[in-house]
Amino acid sequence: MLKKELRFKYKAFRKSLSETAIDNKSLAIANQLLSIPIWQKTYFHVFLPITENQEVNTEYLLHLLAGKDKEIILSKSDFETRQMTHFLLTDSTRIQKNHYHIPEPVGGIEVPADKIEVVFVPLLAFDKKGHRVGYGKGFYDQFLSGCRPEVIKVGLSFLGPEEAIDDVFEGDVALDFCVTPEAIYTF
Numbered sequence: 001m002l003k004k005e006l007r008f009k010y011k012a013f014r015k016s017l018s019e020t021a022i023d024n025k026s027l028a029i030a031n032q033l034l035s036i037p038i039w040q041k042t043y044f045h046v047f048l049p050i051t052e053n054q055e056v057n058t059e060y061l062l063h064l065l066a067g068k069d070k071e072i073i074l075s076k077s078d079f080e081t082r083q084m085t086h087f088l089l090t091d092s093t094r095i096q097k098n099h100y101h102i103p104e105p106v107g108g109i110e111v112p113a114d115k116i117e118v119v120f121v122p123l124l125a126f127d128k129k130g131h132r133v134g135y136g137k138g139f140y141d142q143f144l145s146g147c148r149p150e151v152i153k154v155g156l157s158f159l160g161p162e163e164a165i166d167d168v169f170e171g172d173v174a175l176d177f178c179v180t181p182e183a184i185y186t187f
Contacts, residue, residue, distance in 0.1 A: 002167050006133045010124040013159065014054035022054055025158050028181035030060035036177050036184055038152055041117040045073040045086065048095065048103035055122055056156040062089075073111050076104040077139055084143045086111045113146045121155045121175060127165045130155075130174040130187030144173040152176050161185060 001009075017025075038044075044065050049055035065072050072089040077098065087093070087108035094106045121140055123132040132155055134140055144153060155178035178185045 001162060001165065003133045003136065003165060006125040006162065006165065007136065010133070010159070011053070014124075017054050017158070022057055022158075025181045026057035027060050029056060029156050029158075029179050030064055032179045032181070032184055033061065033064065033154070036154065036179070038118050038154070039068060041070075041152070043071045043073060043111070043115055043117045045075065045116045045119040046089075047120060047122045048074060049122075050101050050103075052101045056158065058120065058156070061120065061156075073116055074105045075143070077102060079137075082138055082142055084139055086113060086116065113143060114148050116147055116151060118152045118154060119144060119147065121153055123155045123157055123178075125159070125162055125165070126155050126157055126175065126178045126185075127162045128185075129164070130176070130178065130185075131165045131168045131172055132175055132178075133165060138171070141171055141173045145171070154179060 046058050046061060049057055062072065073086045074089050075084040075086050077084050087105040088111050090108065093108050095103050096106050097103050121132065123134055125133040144151065153173065153175045155175045157178055157180050160180055160183065175187055
């Protein structure tokens with residue numbers, strides 16, 4: 001299936017989810033994450049969900065990381081340059097939604113991308129080879145290509161994989177894992 005078709009299909013699926021279903025599935029994803037081999041790492045990049053798009057609620061993941069005393073990194077997006085700037089989450093970090101309803105840190109301690117060891121990647125859909133479909137702006141592909149080659153890329157999805165994404169581009173960065181409420185996929 002093409003990315004455009006997958007975006008339409010998965011956005012419609014998410015719209016059908018209740019707030020309770022999103023929370024239950026998000027909690028199940030956080031519990032599944034405990035089984036993947038990432039917990040020896042220190043620097044974890046987490047996306048904050050766009051609640052208007054019914055994304056995976058990463059609040060449970062944030063609690064997990066804080067409980068394990070990990071360094072949590074959040075990003076701010078520049079829609080003109082399609083670049084992301086990364087900031088350490090601290091007790092004094094202020095979060096504000098941008099024009100696209102993306103919760104972002106307002107300033108703080110900047111962290112270079114090459115320091116990040118694990119990235120939790122938002123997505124709409126993924127396939128059996130670890131390719132993902134996002135919203136089509138390319139922010140994460142650009143960000144991930146600037147990380148160290150050994151960075152661990154973990155997708156979070158409410159649903160399992162599609163057989164294949166037909167229009168994968170050379171610049172698309174594949175995942176290492178994708179975690180759903182029911183399973184862990186390794187690529």
